[in-house]
Amino acid sequence: MADRFGAPMIVLAAVAFSLVAGAQNAPRINSGATTEQQATPHPGPVLLDGWGRPVTDALKPGEKPGPAPRHEISGIWEPARGPGDGIQANGPRDMPYDGKPEHDPPYTPLGLETLKSHKALFGYAAVLESLSNDPRNRCDPLGFPRADFYQIRHTQIMQDDRKVVILYEFEKRWRVIWADGRELPKEIPSPRYYGYSVGKWADDTTLVVDTIGTVGNEKIWLDETGRPASDAMHVEERFHRVDHDRLELTVTIDDPKMYTKPWVAVNKFPMRLQSPDYDVVEMMCIPSEEEQYYKDYGDQASGIDSKQSK
Amino acid sequence: MRGKFSVVFALAVGALIVSIPLFAHHGNAAFDVGKKVTLKGTVTEWVWANPHCWLKFDVKDDKGNVAHWVAETNNLADMIERGWSMRSFKPGDEVTVTVEPVKNGNPAGRVLQVVLPNGQTLGMAYLRTGQEH
Structure with a gap:
């Protein structure tokens, strides 16, 4: 009996082993591409959406x-001047942290002290990553209003008769703006990374959104340059639909703990309407992929072993 | 005295260990900025992932020695805006890669452009604006 099955079993085992060994030795395409996908020739440098369809x-x-339609801002919006315009690595577009006094917000003493305690990767006082204490270095959420001030990309806005929902491409985050007439909570149930927001129409084409109740402290920064944001912050966003295909965003910061008076961070940032069937790319901070990045590339590039240095 | 020294020494070493620079995937410090190196090589892996995508390829010198290069691009959302895709490369592709190399001499760098086997060039400019930023 053993002889009857022994030889075939050995052959099968050898085939299985060779398949496994071959798979391990063969170069591979990452990210779970199927064989069929790999066999498809690259279509060339054309602009595609997340679904792989031409834009x-x-x-x-x-x-x-x-x-502009009345009381309607839903749609897929993107920076009108191109993808680079929304990245704002050196701070909000109209108030970059570039060392120019006219671009410094009016810090309180606590605000200035907090700014100095933040070691940012960009801006006038940028540091090396080894010295940075930016919460997002560990894939923590950007929070609000940093979501308006860093990596504004394709922004999907959906609304019904009670609320407006914003889906951000970067980090694949979303927030709800209640537009059912309610007031902001008098007592914050629990601070949130994206706060508590209510929206009211100031006119036919301008939605004014007020947000409070963000986590503040060291959990969120206002922007990529480490400007502070406290739990006492009130943010006003004005979404003004200029015409059917153009939306402008203006954001004002009022945070009496960190700033002596309100200041405008972004003034009429232009967004243009994208085709309604545009599929937004998935973009997230993924710790395991970060780890692979360091292992494959980061350590080689920096000449260190990140596992030992963590 | 010796005990105190040991403690201080240990703390100093500990501080050194924790402050060894992690590679800054959003900074310029590691690169020999402005330098360009063009390499002909064979793709071994194209990693379509976060935070940035990266290309691994082997480069053989005149003596037959093989250097295993790895070069990063950018986040996949930006790469799509530049016309790249998960299928831009497959293992075995003969490519010509121009990189901005790292300063430390390791075979690593930042991709500036890649010429594909069919002669097509993939660059870092956004298709919609023609700008790199």
Whole structure:
């Protein structure tokens, strides 16, 4: 009996082993591509959406945008001046931390002290990553309002008769803005990374959003340069739909713990309407992929072993 | 005295260990900024992942020695905006890679452009604006 099955079993085992060994030795494409996907030739440098479909503009060439609809800002919006405009690595676009006094917000003594305690990777006082204490270095959420001031990319806005929901591409985060007439909570149930937001229409085309109740302290920074944001912060966002295809965002910071008076961080940041069938790319901070990045590349590039240095 | 010295020494070594620079995937400090190196090599892996995508390829010198290069690009959302995709490369592709190398001499760097086997060039400019930033 053993002889009857012994030889085939040995052959099967050898085949199985060779398959496994071959798979381990063979170069591989990462990220779970199927064989069929790998066999598909690269389509060339054309602009594709997350679904792999060619991107079509919402407006046809030469077409003029229609008027802004009333009380309606839903759609897929992207920085009108290109993807780079929303990254804002050196701080909010209209108040970059560039060493110019006119771009310094009006810090309180605590605000200035807190700013100095934040070791940022960008801005006027940028440090090396080894010295940085930016919460997002560990994949912590950006929180609000930093989500408006760093990596504004494709931004999906959805609304019904009670609320407006914003889906951010970066980190794949979302927040709800209640527009059902309620007031902001008088007592914050529990501080949130993205706070508590209510929205009211100031006119036919301008939604004014007030947000309080963010976590503050050391859990969130205001921007990529380490400017402070406390739990006493009140943020006003004005979403003004200029026409059917254009939305402008203005953000004002009022945080009496950190700043002596309100200041405008972003003034009429232009977003343009994307085609309604545009599929937004998935973009997240993933600790295990960060680890692989350091192992494959980061350590080689920096000449150290990140596992030992952590 | 010796005990105190040991403690101080241990703390100093500990501080050194924890402050060894992690590679800054959002900074410029590691790179020989402005330098360009063009390499002909064979793709071994194209990693389409966070926080940045990276390309691994082997480069053989005149004596037959093989250097295992690794070069990063950028986050995948930006790479899509630049016309790259998960299928831009497959293992075995013969490519010509231009990188900004790291300062430490290791075979690593930042991709500036790649010429594919079919002659097509993948660069770092956004397709929509033609700008790199």
